[in-house]
Amino acid sequence: MLETTTMPVLYGTSVTLSARAFAVQTSTSELASWKFERRAVGPHDVLIEIRYCGVCHTDIHFAKNDLGFSVYPMVPGHEIVGIVTRVGDHVKRFNEGDIVGVGCLVESCRTCANCEEGEEQYCLNGAVYTYNGIEKETGNITYGGYSNQIVVNEDFVLRVSDTLPLDKVAPLLCAGITTYSPLKRWNIGKGHKVAIVGLGGLGHMAIKFARSFGAEVTLLSTSPSKQQDALSLGAHHFAVTTDELQVQKLSGSFDFILDTISCKHDLNIYLSMLKTHGSLVYLGIDPEPSQIALVSMVFTGRTVAGSLIGGIAETQEMLNYCAENNITADIELIDIKDINLAWERMLQKDVKYRFVIDMSTL
C-alpha cells in the first residue's frame, strides 16, 4: 500500500525544519524519542510551536495498526494547541504569537461537494489526517502532535481563546468536536432526553455539551463506580447497563443516544432505550461489524448513524462556544517520558478523562 519514508523533501527553494518527537517505529514498539524533518514553511503555512497535545484512543489504534493501514515511523497526536512562531508570505489570518489549535485534519481536496459544504472530514478525495496521512505539499507521510512543532496550511489551523487553560483545551480538537458535531446535527437541546454511553474522553465531553445545550442527560456505564463522577460532570441521571432491571426501566426513554465506546459491544441494549424515531449515533472505529436487530428498529422507527469528528468551520464554532461557555476537558497533564505508561493506563480505562502531554518536557 503506502510506502514508508523518512526522507525529507525540499519544498520549493526552502529547506526543511528539524523536528523532535516521540514516535513508534513498528506496530509493536513503544513510543520513543525520534528526530525527523518537517516540510519548510510554505507561503500559506503556519509554523506552530506545540505546547500541549491530547492523547486520544485513536493514537493507540493507529500505532498498533488496528485498522490495517498504518505507516511507520508514526508520530501520533491530533489534539494540538500551540503558539504561532512563523507565518508564510501569503498567510492572512494568523500572526506570530497567536494561540492556535490543530485537530485531526491538515488538508483536503477543497473542491468536492463535502469540502464545499465545510465537511472536510468526509472529503470525497480523501482528507489528509494530521498523522499517518499523505502530505499534499510533499507526498511524505504526515507526523502528528507528539512533537515540538508542526507546519500546517492556515486554512486547517483553528483560533484558540486565551481565556481558557490551554492544556484543557487540547482535547477539544478531537474529543470535543467528535461529540459536539452530532449533538448539533441532531439539534439536541431543551426538551430532549439524551443518553451518553461510556465515560471516557469522549463521554465526559458529551455530558458537558449535552447539558450545556439544555438536554436532560443520563450517563450509561457498565461500571457503577462512575456514578458520582458522571453527576459531577453534569449528568442528571446515571444507570448501570449490566443491571437488567435498570435497562428495562429505560426502555423507550431517550430521544438521542451518543455511543462513545471504542471497543466491541452490543448496541441492541442501547437501541432498546430509544423512543420511537429516536437516534443512536455511534462514534467508535472498531473494525468488526456489529449485530443489529433491525426488526426492532422497524417496529419503532429507530435510527443508527455514524459520525466522524467535524469540519473546520464547525470545529472553530465549537472552540468559540467552549470559550463563551467556559467548557474544557478534565485532564491529567503528563510529561512525555510517561506516555507509554499513559497508553497502558488508557487500555485499562484508567484516566480521568484525557491525558494531555506537556510538550515542554520533550
Place this chain on the structure above:
Amino acid sequence: MLETTTMPVLYGTSVTLSARAFAVQTSTSELASWKFERRAVGPHDVLIEIRYCGVCHTDIHFAKNDLGFSVYPMVPGHEIVGIVTRVGDHVKRFNEGDIVGVGCLVESCRTCANCEEGEEQYCLNGAVYTYNGIEKETGNITYGGYSNQIVVNEDFVLRVSDTLPLDKVAPLLCAGITTYSPLKRWNIGKGHKVAIVGLGGLGHMAIKFARSFGAEVTLLSTSPSKQQDALSLGAHHFAVTTDELQVQKLSGSFDFILDTISCKHDLNIYLSMLKTHGSLVYLGIDPEPSQIALVSMVFTGRTVAGSLIGGIAETQEMLNYCAENNITADIELIDIKDINLAWERMLQKDVKYRFVIDMSTL
C-alpha cells in the same frame, strides 16, 4: 401467551355477525374455508362488505408463526377495500355505500404521545393489528380481510376514491403506505438520487412514489431479468447487485435507499452505495439480526433506520395522493380458491407485483 378462541362474544345487547373467510388453523395448515362470528356493529363502527383484499408477504410470515406470536385460527389480510353496508348510531364520517379501505391497524390507545402525533402504528400501548391482534371492544382475536365482511371503528377506516380501479387500490393499504411514509419522512423529491432494493410488492410501489416525487430512481436487484420491468415501472436506472463492478461503480451514489427485501440479506453492499450522510431505510421483518459494518458508517456519516407502515392520517394522505396522481399497484387478481397456490408462488418470488383476492369468489 394469548388464548385462542372462536367463541363469539355479545357486544352490548347486539348480536354478533356471521362471517365467512379463508383461515389457517395451525402454523402448518393450508388456508381453507372457515365460518366465524364478527362483533356486532357498535355505535362508532362501520360494517364493510369486502370487495378486494391484497396478499402481503406478512400474511405468510404470520400464518407460519415466523415471529413467534401467532394465534389460530387466523384470518390474514390487511389490504382491504370494500363498501360500507351499515354504520353505527354515532358514526359521523361514513354512510352506507361509501367506498372505504382498511389497512394494518384497526385500533390503538389514542392517548399516548405517538397516537397523539398521528403515528398509531407505533402506539406505545400496542396498536391493534387487523388480524392476530386483540380486539379492544371484545377481547377476542382480530380476523383480517380474507373474509366477506369486517367491522371496524370509523376512526381506522380510510376513504377511497371511486376514480381508481378498486382491486389495484387494495395493496396501497400496506405496500403503498409502507413505502410512501419513509419517502415522505426523509423529504425525498427533486434532486435526490434514490435506490430501491428489491422489485416485489413494496419495491414496485416504491419506484412509483419515488419517481412521482421527482427523485432520480435506481432499482437494485439480484435478478438481471427485472431490468425491463423496473424501467417500465418508472425507474431511471437498474443495477444488478451480484455484479461487483456495478456495485463498485455505485459506491457513494445515493442520498437515500429504501430496502424492501423481506428475507435475510447483507445490508453492507447497499450501505456502501450511500453518499455522505445518506440514509438507508429498512422495511423487512426478518427476526434475525444483521451484521452492520459500523466503522464505515462513521467514516461517511451514514444512517440506517427502520420504518413501519404509516399512521391513519398519513395513509389517507397517501390514498388521496394516489387518486390525484393516478397511482395504483400492478396486480394479479385471483379467486379465493387459488390463494394457497398464490402463497407458494410468492415464496418463489413469482408475482407481478401483488396478488389481490376478488372476494366475490368466496
